[in-house]
Amino acid sequence: MTYQELLEKAKENIGTYCKACPVCNGIACRNQIPGPGAKGTGDTAARNYAKWQEIRVNMDTLCEQKTPDTSLELFGRTFRYPFFAGPVGAVSQHYSDKYDDLSYNDIMLKACRDNGIAAFTGDGINPDVVRQAAQALAQVDGQGIPTIKPWNMETIREKMTLCKDAGCFALAMDVDAAGLPFLKNMTPPAGSKSVEQLKEIVQMAEVPFIVKGIMTVKGALKAKEAGAAAIVVSNHGGRVLDQCPATAEVLTEIADALQGSDMKILVDGGIRSGTDIFKALAMGADGVLICRPFVTALYGGGAEGVGLYIEKLAGELRDTMEMCGAGTLREITKDMVRVC
Template sequence: MDYKELVENARKCLGKCHGCPICNGVACRNTIPGPGAKGVGDTAIRNYQAWQDVRVVMDTLCEKKETDTRLSLFGHTFSYPFFAGPVGAVAMHYSDKYNDVTYNAQLVPGCAEAGILAFTGDGMDAEVMRGATDAIKDCQGVGIPTVKPWNLQMIKEKMDLVKASGALAIAMDVDAAGLPFLKKFVPPAGSKSVEEMKEIIALMDVPFIVKGIMSVKGAVKAAQAGAAAIVV
């Protein structure tokens, strides 16, 4: 299968996603699924435009040797410096080809076999995290579960699953705090203070990644809370 065939086959499984030649957030602005759906819906559009100003400059005078794309992170070495991002509510956002559990069952080992890793998503259904952590456990911990900013009791329950999986790190997508289903959750879930994040991070003995940092101020707060890394 060549890349053209891969793309054509993928479009059959995308469902609500437009499958645009360029994934820049224009066609799906303010829609679900859509990478730029919050606020005025231009975040993904602006990000894509900003990336166009970045250029990799080739050094033409260098030693003749094989290019090394490996990355060492958290005591592990990966073949390439990029990972698969977490996707949740797969059936709702895309199509019924997969649900969260069957999607992660394909994604996690696929990434591990390719020499990288997958971040997995979270959801209201407890089976989502259970399925994700089972897939990561089957891959000897090569994967990073992403826990949403639930109330502390639910976070502890999710982290028990993460610990059992042997995952090499854990993440929390703090930018999910504005999601309606989190705000309406009982007991309340949502945004966390620095002190609350410190308490949460202290529950784990593996690197903790804070995903969804939007500013330098936010990055400083994540560092103060003890985060090992951030995702901007």
């Protein structure tokens, strides 16, 4: 299967909202929710993509020839590449009922593990989603990161216990899901968390805890104060608040503010190629999440499609590393990119 064939197949399976575009740039689906679009005017997802394109890579082939080492160490595990499949919830609502969250997570976790990376799993109102993700996690030796929504403490504790019992190596929370209408209407109330509450959640996790949905230096420092092991610089692909800056616009200042700390920095939003991954690493990220194109890959080719997409990204990353003179991920430095 080629990537073109994968896209053609995805068009047949993915429903009417997502157009399985050759480049997933947030334009065709714009403000389509339900669907993979963004909130309000819907331009935040498009901005995420566009801002990575304004960063260019500095070619320099006058260096020792080496085979690039793309491996990433994170929380005691070694991954073949510095990218992860991002969490998606309610796939049958936003795409098509060819898959539901249970079958989607099952296939995605296994396909990512088999190809040397890990998938984040999403969460939703249906309690079976996390329960089933936990079962699937146990089958991949805990190689996945459940992402739990900022529910009330009791629900968080219940969901975390299921995931820890399954052996997950890290846990995440999309704190920005406070902007999702269904969470706001919960009783008891779910949503924003204070630093004190976040500290309690971090302790509850007992495994490295990742705060997803950080867009400011202030937010990053609060996550650090709470004891988080990592953050994901993310605006949830524009789905929780309209008119956010792009993640590429805030990554450098957040990375600068965290310099010298042990906290890991991940980033997502509009990262679509191995070259974009290289740019994110040059600007201070340790790794990236990619969400929507992984959905397209799975709807277009199941586990094989996910594997194909992973190898496509890996090839592009290796090529960029070779052409810019970086032999390892640590050797990818800020001077290797130009912000135009």
